[in-house]
Amino acid sequence: MNEEVICLENVELWRRNREHFHYDFKRAVFSLVQGKRFKIEKKLVLKNINLRVKRGEKIGIIGSNGAGKSTLLKVICGILSPTKGTVRVRGEIAPLIELGAGFDLEMSVRDNVILYGVLLGHSRQEMKQRLKDIISFAELEEYLPLPVKALSSGMRARLGFAIATSVNPDILIVDEVLSVGDAHFAQKSRKRMEELWQQNTTILFVSHSLEQVKQLCPKSVWLNNGEIAFMGDTEEAIQRYLDYIGLNSSGKNRLC
Amino acid sequence: MIRLEKILFSKQKNAWQKTLLRYWDLLSVLVPQTLHARYRGSYLGVYWSLLNPVIMTGLYTTIFGAAFASYYDNSLVNYVLAAFTGLLVIHFYNASTTQALTSIVYNGELLNKIKIPIDIFPLTVIGANIVQFLIGPFPILAIITLVKSQSILHVFLLLIPFISLVLVCTGVGFIVSALFVFFRDLGYFYELTTFILWVSSPVFYPPEIVPTQVKPFLNFNPLVAIIESLRQISLTPDFPDPVYLLRGIFYGIILTTLGYIFFRKMEPEFLDLL
Numbered sequence: 001m002n003e004e005v006i007c008l009e010n011v012e013l014w015r016r017n018r019e020h021f022h023y024d025f026k027r028a029v030f031s032l033v034q035g036k037r038f039k040i041e042k043k044l045v046l047k048n049i050n051l052r053v054k055r056g057e058k059i060g061i062i063g064s065n066g067a068g069k070s071t072l073l074k075v076i077c078g079i080l081s082p083t084k085g086t087v088r089v090r091g092e093i094a095p096l097i098e099l100g101a102g103f104d105l106e107m108s109v110r111d112n113v114i115l116y117g118v119l120l121g122h123s124r125q126e127m128k129q130r131l132k133d134i135i136s137f138a139e140l141e142e143y144l145p146l147p148v149k150a151l152s153s154g155m156r157a158r159l160g161f162a163i164a165t166s167v168n169p170d171i172l173i174v175d176e177v178l179s180v181g182d183a184h185f186a187q188k189s190r191k192r193m194e195e196l197w198q199q200n201t202t203i204l205f206v207s208h209s210l211e212q213v214k215q216l217c218p219k220s221v222w223l224n225n226g227e228i229a230f231m232g233d234t235e236e237a238i239q240r241y242l243d244y245i246g247l248n249s250s251g252k253n254r255l256c
Numbered sequence: 257m258i259r260l261e262k263i264l265f266s267k268q269k270n271a272w273q274k275t276l277l278r279y280w281d282l283l284s285v286l287v288p289q290t291l292h293a294r295y296r297g298s299y300l301g302v303y304w305s306l307l308n309p310v311i312m313t314g315l316y317t318t319i320f321g322a323a324f325a326s327y328y329d330n331s332l333v334n335y336v337l338a339a340f341t342g343l344l345v346i347h348f349y350n351a352s353t354t355q356a357l358t359s360i361v362y363n364g365e366l367l368n369k370i371k372i373p374i375d376i377f378p379l380t381v382i383g384a385n386i387v388q389f390l391i392g393p394f395p396i397l398a399i400i401t402l403v404k405s406q407s408i409l410h411v412f413l414l415l416i417p418f419i420s421l422v423l424v425c426t427g428v429g430f431i432v433s434a435l436f437v438f439f440r441d442l443g444y445f446y447e448l449t450t451f452i453l454w455v456s457s458p459v460f461y462p463p464e465i466v467p468t469q470v471k472p473f474l475n476f477n478p479l480v481a482i483i484e485s486l487r488q489i490s491l492t493p494d495f496p497d498p499v500y501l502l503r504g505i506f507y508g509i510i511l512t513t514l515g516y517i518f519f520r521k522m523e524p525e526f527l528d529l530l
Contacts, residue, residue, distance in 0.1 A: 016528035023529070025439035078371045080527055101369040104289055106296070111289075118285045119370050123277070 003090070005171060005202050006053040006076060011085035013046040013075060013226075045071050046082070047227045055170075056200040060217035060234055062210065062241055068226040069206050073097070073173055076204070091170025091202075092121070098175075099160025105149040109140060109159065112148050116163050130166050137192075138162035139185070154181045161189055171202045210238050282376050283383050290384040302391045305351070309343040309393070316460040327462035337400060337491055342459035342483045344393050345417075349425055349479060350450050352385040356429030357436050357446055364530030374523055375516075378429040386422060401490040410489050416501050417486040423508025424478045427515030434522040437529055457483055478507035 020041050046068050053059055061069050074080045075087060077095055102119045103112050113134055117127035135141055138158045143151060151159065158181045174193075181189065197203065197216070207213050213220060213234060220237035222230040224244065230237050295301025316339045321332050328334035359377040360367070367374060394414075401410050436442050457479045458466070466474060474480050481503040488496035 016525070018529060021529060023438065023440040025441050025445060028439065074368075079368065081524065095370070098369055102366055104293070107289060107292060111285075111292075115285045115289060118281050119366075119372060121278075121371070124281045124284060 003055055004052050004088075005055050005090045006051065006204075007086075007088040008049050008051040008076070009086045009088075011046055011049040011051075011075065011082045011087060012044070013071065013080065014042040014083045015045050015071075017041040017043055045226050046075065047225075049085070049228055051221065051228065051231070053202055053204070055202055057219060058197065058203045058205065058217045060213035060220035060237070061204060061206045061223060062208075062213060062220055062237060063223035063229075064245070067223040069223055070175070071226075072223065073175070073204065073206065077173065089171070092167065093171045093173060094120070094164050094167065094169035095173045096161070096164050096175065097173060099164060100156045103148050103156065103160070106147050108145050108147055109135070109143050109151070110145065112159070113163055116160070117166075120164065122167065134159075134162045134166050137166070137188075154185075157181060158185055158189075165192055165196065168196070168199065169201065171204070172196060174203060174205045175207075210241075214238060279373065279376065279379070282372070283380060286376065286380040287383040287387060290380055291387060294384070302388050305347075305388055306392050306396075309340060309347050312343050312347075313340045320460055324462055324465075327464055334491070337404070338462075338487055339460050341397070341400075341487050341490055342457065344389075344397065345421060345479055345483050345486060346454050346457060346459055348385060348389055348421060349428075349453070352382050352425045353428045353432060354446065354450065355385070356381040356425075357432045357443065359429075360433045360526065361436055361440070361530065367527065367530060374526060375430065375519060378433040378519075379426070382422065382426050382429055385425070389418075397490060404491050405489070405493045407493065410493075413489045413496065414486065417482045417489065417504050420504035420508040421479075421482050423505075423512045424482070427508070427511030427513070430512075430515030430519040434519050434526075437522070437526050453477055453479055456480075459483065475503075478504070478511065481507065 049072065061072070063069050071080065073095070075082055076089060077093055078087075078089070081087075100116070102116050104115060107115065110131065113131055114124060114127045117130070118124055135144060138155075138161070140151070140155060140159060143155070148156065148159075161181075203217075205213065205217055217234055219232065220234040221228055222237045222241045224241075229244070230240050291302075295304070313336060317332065317336050321335050325332050325335050328338060356378040359381050360374060363377050366372070397414060398411050401414060402408070432442070432446060456474055456477050458474075463471075463474075463480075463484075481500045485496045485500040485504055488494065488500070
């Protein structure tokens with residue numbers, strides 16, 4: 001029961017500075033001819049991250065913009081691999097991030113369900129079996145043969161939500177989206193989220209709404225400048241985070 | 257000890273099967289998606305891809321046909337067929353590698369959001385071109401082969417140069433798609449490269465007119481051997497020259513291996529630049 005499903009050990013991530021890269025073959029050849037040395041500039045985005053999450057834990061992740069929250073999630077999802085350290089994840093991850101990022105607007109709703117599901121890592125067979133449930137949950141039965149571009153943005157979000165939550169994932173990564181669509185569907189999706197919350201699903205919840213984090217997660221991680229500044233009781237994490245922001249701005253005020 | 261090894265081995269095998277299955281599933285949704293996007297759902301659209309080689313064959317025949325017919329047993333038909341088969345190869349190569357070039361960058365946003373093996377995108381391009389070839393030009397090629405060689409065996413033999421061609425394109429596709437992540441102006445330079453390959457392949461001229469001093473260099477062009485064996489198989493009743501067959505396969509395997517190694521080496525850098 002208490003097995004660890006996410007384990008990050010001494011994770012460090014360096015990324016290239018994209019703004020200094022010119023993507024230009026001509027210039028690369030010229031500077032090579034001129035004998036200029038090609039320098040790769042990298043910056044440290046995640047520093048010494050140690051994170052252990054047990055099955056069923058609900059963990060909030062807070063921090064200011066650019067603190068590395070999304071990057072950390074990308075490392076956990078396996079999109080980015082760390083420069084140093086190890087990442088171990090047990091079980092299936094469902095990212096509820098930017099729902100519908102893989103939709104092909106020209107293709108039918110039916111084909112998109114299969115496409116998106118396969119992109120998320122499910123088998124085609126599985127998706128075909130689940131198609132009916134997904135469509136009926138999203139309440140898009142009559143749109144099945146239509147291209148996705150015929151759907152409104154709310155409907156697309158509904159479809160994305162329905163696909164991403166159709167499996168019972170072991171680990172759920174939630175980025176702000178807790179309810180989508182109109183009032184009716186928002187209630188429905190909130191209910192499904194609550195179900196997932198009550199099951200033994202491990203949840204990582206990234207949000208700028210500290211109130212929501214307080215309500216939903218007993219434990220939290222405060223990320224600051226790519227480091228875990230605090231991990232533990234949510235109340236305390238939020239308190240420290242707020243104190244830090246307050247300190248910063250009062251410091252600035254003093255300078256003024 | 258032995259049991260442990262067995263467990264480890266079966267685990268490894270499972271991982272292999274899983275990866276293979278994942279690639280297969282991805283290809284089976286992404287290839288139709290690519291074809292669908294290209295032809296907007298019309299199956300006839302695939303035959304558009306024949307338009308280019310057919311028009312080019314007509315053009316070459318009009319201009320060079322009379323001058324070069326003497327190299328093809330004084331038969332204009334033979335020149336037409338030689339030009340057409342050569343163009344099919346060139347066209348496949350140009351289309352698949354040029355589409356592969358941009359494939360990773362086009363899907364950069366998606367790669368930043370969902371975990372997908374990156375090499376699936378150049379592979380999808382190659383896959384889509386294979387399907388298109390099998391529906392469009394292949395039946396015509398098979399009919400030509402049956403008529404000219406009078407042998408079913410030759411229709412099956414067509415697969416050898418075709419597989420070589422696919423391997424060459426896969427390898428080149430890996431390399432150019434990886435390079436394009438770093439150099440977005442590569443399209444212009446790549447156009448030049450494809451043009452060189454085109455002109456240095458005996459597509460619209462007989463290989464005999466090339467000066468003997470230059471000829472050995474043409475063998476560096478991997479498409480030359482493929483075009484030659486495809487022509488021998490489809491246009492003559494004789495068994496094709498094994499040297500060309502093997503050289504085609506050899507180039508295919510070498511390029512795919514090199515391309516794959518290069519791709520894997522560059523891969524860790526991709527996401528920082530997408």
